[in-house]
Amino acid sequence: MGMMDEATQVAQRMQITAEIADILERQDFIVKLGKSLVRTGAPSHRIEAAMEKVSKRLEIDGSYVVLPGLIMVTFGDVETHTSETHLIKCSRALDIGKLERVNVIAHRIGKGQIELSEASALLDDIKNEPPTWNFWWTLLGYIFSSAFVAPLFFNGSWTDMWVSAIFGLAVGLLTFLSEKVPMFGNVFEIVVSILVSVVTIALHPHVCFTAVSLSAIVIALPGYAVTSAVMELSAKNIGSGAIHLVHAIMYVLFLGFGLGYGTSVWHLSHPGQDIEVMAVCQNPVSPWWFFLLLPLTGIGISIVFGAAVNQFIPLVGNTAVGFAVYYFLSLAIGSQSVIVPSVGAFALGLTGNLYGRLTKRLAFVPLIGGIIILVPGSIGVKGALQLFDDSDNANGGTFAVQIIGIALSITLGLFLSNLCVYPRGRKRSVFLGF
Structure with missing residues (x-):
């Protein structure tokens, strides 16, 4: 009986760990999306709107403020009544070719047409690529x-x-x-x-x-x-x-x-x-x-x-x-x-x-x-x-x-x-x- 209780506890811990990892992955993606939009030149009020829309789709409670050179992100936890704030430095640039590709990724995530891991990898690829023109x-x-x-x-x-x-x-x-x-x-x-x-x-x-x-x-x-x-x-x-x-x-x-x-x-x-x-x-x-x-x-x-x-x-x-x-x-x-x-x-x-x-x-x-x-x-x-x-x-x-x-x-x-x-x-x- 004791071994069964211990096995149940281990399974519960693993489930909680997996859920936390899943939440962190979704939060990381929202931050990555915001940074990608800033780097490619989207207007600040549209960046905030896009991040809010994607966070609702991913069932993440968050609020976002985009300032010149800085993104402020606050994630809340309804169950524990706690919040976590991130201050992310990010310089603004303008690359229209990359901007449209980032927007397509955000749109597909908002529609549920693409997996989170695949979307995150695509954003990484865009970030690591050289500018559209040499x-x-x-x-x-x-x-x-x-x-x-x-x-x-x-x-x-x-x-x-x-x-x-x-x-x-x-x-x-x-x-x-x-x-x-x-x-x-x-x-x-x-x-x-x-x-x-x-x-x-x-x-x-x-x-x-x-x-x-x-x-x-x-x-x-x-x-x-x-x-x-x-x-x-x-x-x-x-x-x-x-x-x-x-x-x-x-x-x-x-x-x-x-x-x-x-x-x-x-x-x-x-x-x-x-x-x-x-x-x-x-x-x-x-x-x-x-x-x-x-x-x-x-x-x-x-x-x-x-x-x-x-x-x-x-x-x-x-x-x-x-x-x-x-x-x-x-x-x-x-x-x-x-x-x-x-x-x-x-x-x-x-x-x-x-x-x-x-x-x-x-x-x-x-x-x-x-x-x-x-x-x-x-x-x-x-x-x-x-x-x-x-x-x-x-x-x-x-x-x-x-x-x-x-x-x-x-x-x-x-x-x-x-x-x-x-x-x-x-x-x-x-x-x-x-």
């Missing part, structure tokens, strides 16, 4: 983005385009250097913008300062960061949204300070020369060339942000829609109106969400290219430049209001498009979008 392809993406943005958005000439391509190459190389040398990474934005500013103004009057300087740092412009921050605030994710917004505005200040500092150095060394750095560019490229330049710009941005080849068509197509609306509306009512970016963003969101609904693929992919194309950071950089270039323009102090206003306009357009395409909300268990 060094040389990414460098080409920097060149394409900088070169073709100059004529598209800043009335640049063919000369401006080639000079911007060279600057794009230099910025790409320095970006990789900043990732390898942390001390340089701390001052990367300011150093790069100073160098761009000094060289560009030295080339005057052969190139247009506005077109070349802003297109050279177009990848660094925090268009996606500001829009994402405002959308997090709109989604009542106050902590993460406020931190991201302050960081994006300070980033604009870094870039504007560097450009303004460079112009000040030039004026100091050439006191007899008075150059209007924010003058409107002359000799713009014919708009008919935009049919070629816009797809090339979309491809360049796609490569820099890690889009896979099969994502190029929706991303470039949606970018073209957003640009066409933005361009023709700017001609009609002027580019300074807040209506222009909101209508452009509405068109972006409408086509992006329709793409997601019809194909059942990630709507975030085509949207991100269009958001970068709208470049809400460029107006802010112009304003910040006027703060630091020794000019007497009192409007420079309005840069923060300008950039937030543009981001709010884009947010409004995206949310309205979501309402039109999904009036009752999305029915998929896990989704990522704006």
